[in-house]
Amino acid sequence: MGTWDAKHRQEHGGAATPADSAASFRNLCRSSPWKWQSLRFEYSDSAVSGPGPVRAWLRRPGALRLESADGILLNSTTGINDSRDGLYISATRRSWLLPAHLVTPVYDDGGLVRRRPEAAYGEPSFGNGRFAAALDPVELAGNAPVPLEFPNANAVEILEPAHDVDHEGRPALEAVVSPNPGYRPLDPGAPLLGPGRTRIRIDAGTGVCVASEPLDAESRHGGHWIRILAVDEYMLDDLFVAEPMNLTDVRAHIQWPLRPNPA
Numbered sequence: 001m002g003t004w005d006a007k008h009r010q011e012h013g014g015a016a017t018p019a020d021s022a023a024s025f026r027n028l029c030r031s032s033p034w035k036w037q038s039l040r041f042e043y044s045d046s047a048v049s050g051p052g053p054v055r056a057w058l059r060r061p062g063a064l065r066l067e068s069a070d071g072i073l074l075n076s077t078t079g080i081n082d083s084r085d086g087l088y089i090s091a092t093r094r095s096w097l098l099p100a101h102l103v104t105p106v107y108d109d110g111g112l113v114r115r116r117p118e119a120a121y122g123e124p125s126f127g128n129g130r131f132a133a134a135l136d137p138v139e140l141a142g143n144a145p146v147p148l149e150f151p152n153a154n155a156v157e158i159l160e161p162a163h164d165v166d167h168e169g170r171p172a173l174e175a176v177v178s179p180n181p182g183y184r185p186l187d188p189g190a191p192l193l194g195p196g197r198t199r200i201r202i203d204a205g206t207g208v209c210v211a212s213e214p215l216d217a218e219s220r221h222g223g224h225w226i227r228i229l230a231v232d233e234y235m236l237d238d239l240f241v242a243e244p245m246n247l248t249d250v251r252a253h254i255q256w257p258l259r260p261n262p263a
Contacts, residue, residue: 025162025175025202026141026154027112032207033100033121033136034113036060039206040230043134045127046222053227054126058135061099063240064124075126077240115144129187130212130224137192137202137209139185140177152180159197164204167211168227171204176215194221206231 037060044053054074057065066074097120106115116138123132133139139155146153162175178197185191192200192209196216203210203226210226 021162022158022175023108023145024110024112025158025173026145027108027110027114028173028202028204028207029137029141029209030105030113030116030143030207032138033060033116033119034105035205035207036231037101038231038233038235039135039208039228040233041208042227042229043126043131044225045130046224053225056126057235057239058124059235059240060101061120061122062124063235063237064126065239066126077124125187128190129185130190130192133186133190133192134209134212134224134226137200137207139183139192140200140209142182153182154180155183156180156193165201167201167203170210170228172201172210173204174199174201176200191221198223203228 039056039058041056041058042053043056052069055067055069063077065076068074097118100116100119100121103117103119105113105117108114121136121138123135125132142155151157156177156179158175158177160176162173165172165174176197176199177193179191179193179195183191183193185193192198192212194214196214199211199213199215200209201211202208206228208226208228209224210228212223214221214223
């Protein structure tokens with residue numbers, strides 16, 4: 001199935017059994033790289049000190065702008081148009097991997113990713129690695145299903161069947177999960193899951209982990225909250241570079257004043 005077809009089909013398959021529900025949840029966790037190219041959102045993390053949520057503009061691959069709630073610029077990507085000749089000259093296999101949206105994964109019947117191919121994955125980070133992990137929460141599922149559904153074989157155990165919820169006006173899939181011995185977080189210092197139970201929400205339209213909430217008192221890793229404001233919005237380079245290029249935003253009407261003819 002093509003990327004466009006998968007992206008615009010139903011957001012996740014109708015789960016008739018707990019096994020189907022668990023598979024849909026895990027496949028949704030693998031799907032983020034093929035569901036969007038730009039995202040505008042608000043992000044809060046209990047492990048990052050600061051006044052209120054930050055506002056973020058992200059354009060794949062690697063372009064990120066962050067502002068405080070009152071509009072103060074916190075971070076802006078630099079060098080997004082720099083030459084990558086040094087990367088390619090290094091002659092490592094990884095330097096020649098294609099971005100994820102240019103390769104085709106294996107989809108399930110609901111248009112979600114069942115098996116991820118080898119590609120150049122990775123999201124910009126802020127504060128800690130949980131920011132990047134939330135944008136592509138594959139650490140909750142792994143790149144592919146485990147060969148057999150033995151107890152504790154998956155990266156995380158789904159303790160309650162995944163079900164549909166509303167998150168900030170958008171449909172999401174929610175489940176209560178706990179880490180298994182095979183859980184490998186992107187950032188061990190700031191994982192999406194701590195020890196014990198955690199309530200997780202995955203946005204149905206983007207595959208982004210929009211909320212994590214520890215449920216056990218002994219879990220002190222904190223949680224996060226994302227409010228998605230826009231998906232696949234057109235974003236100019238000026239949002240992300242240190243020195244604006246003064247490009248014209250062609251979406252806005254351009255006024256052309258005419259001087260009157262001399263009498």
